[in-house]
Amino acid sequence: MREARKTLTRYTIESEHRHPGSTGDFSGLLNSVATAVKIISNQVGRGALVGALGSAGVENVQGEVQKKLDIISNEVMVGETEWSGHLAAMASEEMEDILPVPVSEQRGKYLLVFDPLDGSSNIDANITVGTIFSVLRSPDPAVPPRAEHFFQPGVKQVCAGFALYGASTMLVLTTGDGVDGFTLDRDIGAFILTHPQLRIPEDCGEFAINASNERFWEPPVRRYIQECLAGSTGPRGRDFNMRWIASLVAETYRILTRGGVFLYPKDNKEPEMPGRLRLLYECNPIAFIVEQAGGIASTGRERVMELQPSGLHERVPLIFGSRNEVARIEGYHRDQSDESGSSFDDSLFNSRSLFRIP
Ligand code: MN
Ligand code: MN
Numbered sequence: 377m378r379e380a381r382k383t384l385t386r387y388t389i390e391s392e393h394r395h396p397g398s399t400g401d402f403s404g405l406l407n408s409v410a411t412a413v414k415i416i417s418n419q420v421g422r423g424a425l426v427g428a429l430g431s432a433g434v435e436n437v438q439g440e441v442q443k444k445l446d447i448i449s450n451e452v453m454v455g456e457t458e459w460s461g462h463l464a465a466m467a468s469e470e471m472e473d474i475l476p477v478p479v480s481e482q483r484g485k486y487l488l489v490f491d492p493l494d495g496s497s498n499i500d501a502n503i504t505v506g507t508i509f510s511v512l513r514s515p516d517p518a519v520p521p522r523a524e525h526f527f528q529p530g531v532k533q534v535c536a537g538f539a540l541y542g543a544s545t546m547l548v549l550t551t552g553d554g555v556d557g558f559t560l561d562r563d564i565g566a567f568i569l570t571h572p573q574l575r576i577p578e579d580c581g582e583f584a585i586n587a588s589n590e591r592f593w594e595p596p597v598r599r600y601i602q603e604c605l606a607g608s609t610g611p612r613g614r615d616f617n618m619r620w621i622a623s624l625v626a627e628t629y630r631i632l633t634r635g636g637v638f639l640y641p642k643d644n645k646e647p648e649m650p651g652r653l654r655l656l657y658e659c660n661p662i663a664f665i666v667e668q669a670g671g672i673a674s675t676g677r678e679r680v681m682e683l684q685p686s687g688l689h690e691r692v693p694l695i696f697g698s699r700n701e702v703a704r705i706e707g708y709h710r711d712q713s714d715e716s717g718s719s720f721d722d723s724l725f726n727s728r729s730l731f732r733i734p
Pocket of ligand 1: 658
């Protein structure tokens, strides 16, 4: 007999059957997100053949150059989900304000927030990019949606996920019951459950950080990286590898499959900017997935998912990955705030700096 392959559609309907009284809204919403992801995957995959690469010649609300594919992906996410009847409003990296579902469409009880194309600065180099999304409940579906409705801490997320447009197209999802990974079968146009219950190993030997910012780092981050670089000759007593793709979805998926730690920490490069990555549509969904896979997601000082958002495009520091490593980095931040506990000599760092020849 043919072995049954579990499609995303079957997966969502079966999870609904396990929750009696559920209305089907949620699997309907997930299926429309999955359709959007398939369309974006197709556009990204065709690249130059459909003239989709390159800059659109405009900037988004955050002063970043928009790629043509940023705009296409945003339009696809909006177009495929707004009519579904499950959403009250959405918010996106590429839109300054929230987008309430048009009154001509039926409004639902969920809010959708997304980064339509993460890692898009890499798109012309054919590096893996993705789509990140998070689903919240509308606090009051009876009133017209407002931006403040989205200002919910990450612990309130109903679902979070990301798609990866890499060698294969994948969808990684959590609804608070572990993390499951699906691979797009292009022959039949369906996502198939291929990576059930992903778990991040508790220990790891790989770190990912943008080392060009080294001189702006705070002492706890300098200490952690210095100790990794010292390898078997330092306090850690073992060697580490470094990775940096500069594509959050690709880094997250690598960490989900073989462990590791990712840092985009607070630094003093632009003191008015507390972090680089956006809380609502990057850090919170990634944090939900990482925690559900047994890892930790932190700013170094607080759990990401407990932060109270105050703006749609707010940025925060993000450090996540293998449990024991992130716990160690959090410990170094605590040591710093409690000076008496700090034994780290920052001056040593200059002699062991990443690119300094000994
Ligand atoms: Mn992004
Ligand atoms: Mn983006």
